[in-house]
Amino acid sequence: MNLKLVWLIVAGAGLVWAVVASTGTPPPDALREMFSGAFGSPQGWRETLKESTPLLVLGASVFLALKAGLFNIGADGQFVVGGLAAAVVGLRVTGPGGVVLGTLAACLAGSAWALLPGWIKAYRGGHEVITTIMMNNVGRLATTALAAGVLRAPGQQNAETPLLDASTTLPNVVQDGAFRLNWAFFIGLVAVVVTALFFSRTVAGFETAATGSNSRASLFAGIDVRRTTLAAMLVSGAVAGLAGALQVFAVKHQFNADFSPGYGFDALGVALLAAGQAWFVIPSALLFGALARGTSALSIMGVPKGLNGVLLGLVVLVFAAVRYRKEAANG
């Protein structure tokens, strides 16, 4: 049994090895470079934590929905509309008030983007995967159109809004040489902690997890399954919107057409890797962040950046094989 597990991990490592080798770089050098790129320098740490921040929050968002039995593929779209809402508010209301209001607006926008899929799922039985994918497309295209149109910065060719006033941003907690750590990272940690406590301590969390695991039994236990489903989707959307706001106020200081490089989709991997334990979203997001940073460091050695996606995919695959093998063995 355990031997099989070892083989699985060896096979996974072998695949990683083969993928890296296929790029023409000797794998040991590449892996060393990746590791030192992510953790070997203050800049490395800075970038790793910066990449991990949206993954933490979006990981919490997807995790929440997953616990309720919903596969929220729409986190990316909710993230993008949240980012746009935050930027729009932040451009009109300056100062810390703008950050707070912008964050609220982002949460509402994320929720609004999840409303239709949540309602269709809860009251009409339509599958959330299909509807959230649709909402992703609408969200991406609509926000790009706005950023290229009415919201475009004066005199700019690219589809992007003006930059926020420096007072309307989230400050760094630590700024030491090349190292920076923004408050957004801690807000991300808090989001995960709150998610974990919600499920382990609250009645609403209990009912949400029950609904996700067995909706029929939940019905007999006096749980309003439809309302719980809709609420879970709305909260998941709000958290994804929060991630968008953090990205605007801490990193981008504006909204632009390439706002998300696919964070919402990476977050699916983050949440899956957490395997039902909210706390595991933290190491899982850090791993994804480090891989993203490590592979972009590798690009200096001539390795294409797309390697990141391949490696993440392999991590999730090997993990899924391990996890579901266990479940199959349990019957």
Place this chain on the structure above:
Amino acid sequence: MDAVTQNFGSVRALDSVGLEVQKGTVHALLGENGAGKTTLMRVLYGALQPQSGKVFLDGVETTLRSPAEALRHGIGMVSQHYAIIPELTALDNLMLGAEGGAILDRKAARARAQSLADSMGFQFDWDAAAAELGPAGAQKLEILKLLWREVDVMILDEPTAMLSPEDADALYASLRGLADQGRTVIVVTHRLSEVTAHCDHVTILRQGKNVTDFPVGAKSQHETAELIVGKALSPSAARSCRPGEVLLETVRLDVRGDRGDVAVRQVDLGLRAGEVVGVAGVDGSGQRELVQALLGVRPVLSGAIRLVGSDITRSSARQRIALGLRGIPEDRHEEGVIDDHDLVTNATLGHQRLAAFRRGPVLDRAASRALAGKVATMFETKHSHLGQKMKELSGGNQQRFVNARALAHEAKVLVAFQPVRGLDIEATRRVYAALGEFADQGGAALVVSFDLDELLEFCDRIVVMHSGHLASPPTGHERDRTMIGAMMVGTA
């Protein structure tokens, strides 16, 4: 089978068990929950590899490494959970997995299916979705699936648990037909009256050991029951029932079934404090819809439901729970428990909004744990610790847990659907004793069962459901088995 031993971790589920079954007989395998019946059968059809022991088929030692291999040797099993895909037609379900080639020949298949069904005296609408089969139909389809695969040794686990007395008799008649053709049938069951009436030979397992084998008729039912539990049976205490005020009442209740038909028609029910009332009836007579409407998970079409004086016709399940209504759902797997959650969570399930188990929006985990401990001990649910996942418990132990949960906290009225399904004699007595005690302390219980003998033995009063209508037996025939049986099929 000879000297079969099976350990699960440190637990010895089978201890050098031998079993000899004659070709062409109907052989009953009896024993309490956890005696090793199902484990032994899983070894026989290849789902488990025993640590030691051998299987002989027609005198030849045979190794069965998987159910597929067992099937090739002509051994097949119908388990308690039917393996039927509801969306497929009856014919497609029959063929599934044994299509006999890459290209389907439905015409030939239908002809073969029809001749198999004819030989058994079954009737099927081959093109109808399997979802429309009742439990009896599903059971028959499962048997046909084994015949389709040319099985010689057929194992049936609790085949009559969901069937009415007539359907059960019909089933045994067809099993007898199979035995007469030279096939062998092994039945795992708890119903001794069936064994006496329909089987040839009996083997009793107790605590993983083969206690005794004997031909049917060599021992009385009472002796058999004592051999199963390993001690003298406690006499079922006769209860003196003194009905009090009406706790649960329905007035001209109409409820729709899943197919839009009116499944419960004009039902007037009055359940009084101190009563354990049994609802007899053939499966599909509206019991399911009645129970679901009472528990608040199925809308009421017209009429009213009152619980302890308040009108709950439109109340949510949560409000009903708060008023003291508890349920034991029909399908404990789908409706009663959450397999992936631990015993603490499962004990709390349904109670989570009650004041005793939370402080404001926060769960009171100590209270949940205390409740789980109480639930697990009430009917001696076998478990290793409260953090154990529900799916690691055997079906019987899950049922004990669900039954105990319903009675554990501030229950006033209990609505139960087959609460002793799959439970052994001793556990059945314990559960009904607890129901009696619950009633004596001012509670009231409504119990739906398809086993009329069980209701006659344990309930204070019996009402009968037939095609959606609820009726009481006429005065003087309150416990008349023949009369009630006739009412069940609508010929009274």
